[in-house]
Amino acid sequence: MTDWSIDATAKRRDTYYAASQRKFVPFAEPMVFKRGSMQYLWDAEDRKYIDLLGMNVCISVGHSHPKVVAAAMEQAQTLTHCTTMFYHPTPAHLAEELAATMPAGPEWVVHFTNSGSEAVDLAMTMARTYTGNPDLLALRTAYHGPTAAAQSATGISGWRHPGMPGNVAFVAEPNQYRGIFGGNAGAEPYLDEIERTIASATTGQIAGMLIESVQGYGGIIEMPKGYMSGAAERVRAAGGLYIADEVQSGFGRTGDHMWGFEADGVIPDIVVMAKGIGNGFPLGAVVARKEVAAPMAEKFMFHTYGANPTSCAAGRAVLQVIRDDKVRENAQAVGGALLERLKGLKEKHGVIGDVRGRGLMLAIEMVKDRKTKEPDRETTSAVFEQCRTQGLILSKSGPYQSCLRMVPPMCLSMEDVDQVADGLDRAFSDL
Numbered sequence: 355m356t357d358w359s360i361d362a363t364a365k366r367r368d369t370y371y372a373a374s375q376r377k378f379v380p381f382a383e384p385m386v387f388k389r390g391s392m393q394y395l396w397d398a399e400d401r402k403y404i405d406l407l408g409m410n411v412c413i414s415v416g417h418s419h420p421k422v423v424a425a426a427m428e429q430a431q432t433l434t435h436c437t438t439m440f441y442h443p444t445p446a447h448l449a450e451e452l453a454a455t456m457p458a459g460p461e462w463v464v465h466f467t468n469s470g471s472e473a474v475d476l477a478m479t480m481a482r483t484y485t486g487n488p489d490l491l492a493l494r495t496a497y498h499g500p501t502a503a504a505q506s507a508t509g510i511s512g513w514r515h516p517g518m519p520g521n522v523a524f525v526a527e528p529n530q531y532r533g534i535f536g537g538n539a540g541a542e543p544y545l546d547e548i549e550r551t552i553a554s555a556t557t558g559q560i561a562g563m564l565i566e567s568v569q570g571y572g573g574i575i576e577m578p579k580g581y582m583s584g585a586a587e588r589v590r591a592a593g594g595l596y597i598a599d600e601v602q603s604g605f606g607r608t609g610d611h612m613w614g615f616e617a618d619g620v621i622p623d624i625v626v627m628a629k630g631i632g633n634g635f636p637l638g639a640v641v642a643r644k645e646v647a648a649p650m651a652e653k654f655m656f657h658t659y660g661a662n663p664t665s666c667a668a669g670r671a672v673l674q675v676i677r678d679d680k681v682r683e684n685a686q687a688v689g690g691a692l693l694e695r696l697k698g699l700k701e702k703h704g705v706i707g708d709v710r711g712r713g714l715m716l717a718i719e720m721v722k723d724r725k726t727k728e729p730d731r732e733t734t735s736a737v738f739e740q741c742r743t744q745g746l747i748l749s750k751s752g753p754y755q756s757c758l759r760m761v762p763p764m765c766l767s768m769e770d771v772d773q774v775a776d777g778l779d780r781a782f783s784d785l
């Protein structure tokens with residue numbers, strides 16, 4: 355029998371979880387969720403919440419979405435797992451369907467992994483193998499995952515640990531609110547930074563550059579117009595590949611396109627995806643140009659659960675739901691309405707320095723002073739806790755933990771928007 359009391363679970367966690375897993379608990383008090391349906395969660399006392407965190411962006415089309423659950427259940431009951439040593443149609447279908455979502459032109463191939471960071475690792479290895487160059491570039495406030503290689507490309511200091519491999523040079527993120535070139539500086543000065551970094555901190559010939567099309571943990575940092583395409587040009591001129599990390603921004607979350615990079619017309623060499631692809635079932639993928647993946651034919655990689663049919667059945671259902679239920683279009687309309695309400699809150703509450711994002715990838719950033727833009731971590735924490743009491747689950751992010759990030763299941767409704775904006779308004783007013 356499962357014991358649902360918070361105290362019992364807390365005691366078991368404190369006793370049996372390693373320190374490395376125990377401490378990442380954002381709320382002051384622990385929470386136990388018992389059930390989820392679409393954009394909502396219920397705790398052990400049956401209190402209802404809007405999940406603006408999307409269980410960390412994993413829930414793309416809705417908690418326990420009936421079509422996704424049915425597809426996974428049917429597969430699990432028939433054959434739960436089958437490694438890629440044997441052929442199975444479900445992952446093969448999903449590979450074809452994912453390739454079809456990529457820009458026209460190149461031939462695309464897919465390597466399924468168990469997680470986003472494994473996909474990042476593989477993308478890094480693929481780029482180094484294809485180009486023969488060791489050095490990679492990444493952005494300073496990037497997050498690419500917890501495995502050693504993905505960490506080595508993760509710029510946010512809190513996520514970096516001893517013993518990471520090297521050969522990654524960091525470039526200033528083109529943050530249009532508090533970047534090194536000030537507010538609304540556009541893409542150009544940051545593109546020059548890429549060139550300067552290649553010239554000063556690499557051998558001059560690089561394997562590639564990883565870019566989240568919209569940075570998630572960085573605090574919802576959008577790439578300004580021309581940045582992704584300009585970065586691809588500069589990286590290719592130095593012999594490298596453009597690697598798009600779509601783990602958070604993919605699957606229609608940005609509202610305007612299926613993939614975040616499409617907003618700038620860039621065609622990447624490698625695309626990394628995870629989280630929303632499985633709507634909670636563990637799955638990641640590298641989608642690469644065929645010629646880029648080809649040199650790994652001899653030095654191949656085997657991910658035990660990669661391409662497992664249960665997660666891939668869920669993945670196929672996710673793609674189907676995104677198409678049938680016009681999920682991207684909903685993210686665009688509802689996200690647009692939420693952004694407008696957030697802008698209204700900025701007019702009213704001086705502690706809000708910036709409101710940004712697109713689709714259902716939004717953030718508000720708190721500052722102690724709008725002129726100096728000094729990050730206000732304490733107020734962010736207070737609003738975050740207050741929102742919990744209003745039935746809103748948010749997430750703190752950004753290098754200073756001064757942003758509230760909103761990445762809900764993409765079935766969020768217009769009625770939810772009112773509840774979210776009113777709840778936030780009350781939380782700011784109660785400060």
Ligand code: PMP
Pocket residue numbers: 469470471472474497498499500566570571599600601602628629638
């Ligand atoms: N890239 C990005 C942008 C992410 O947000 C994450 C996870 N937060 C990862 C990679 C790593 O994915 P995973 O946790 O599935 O390994």
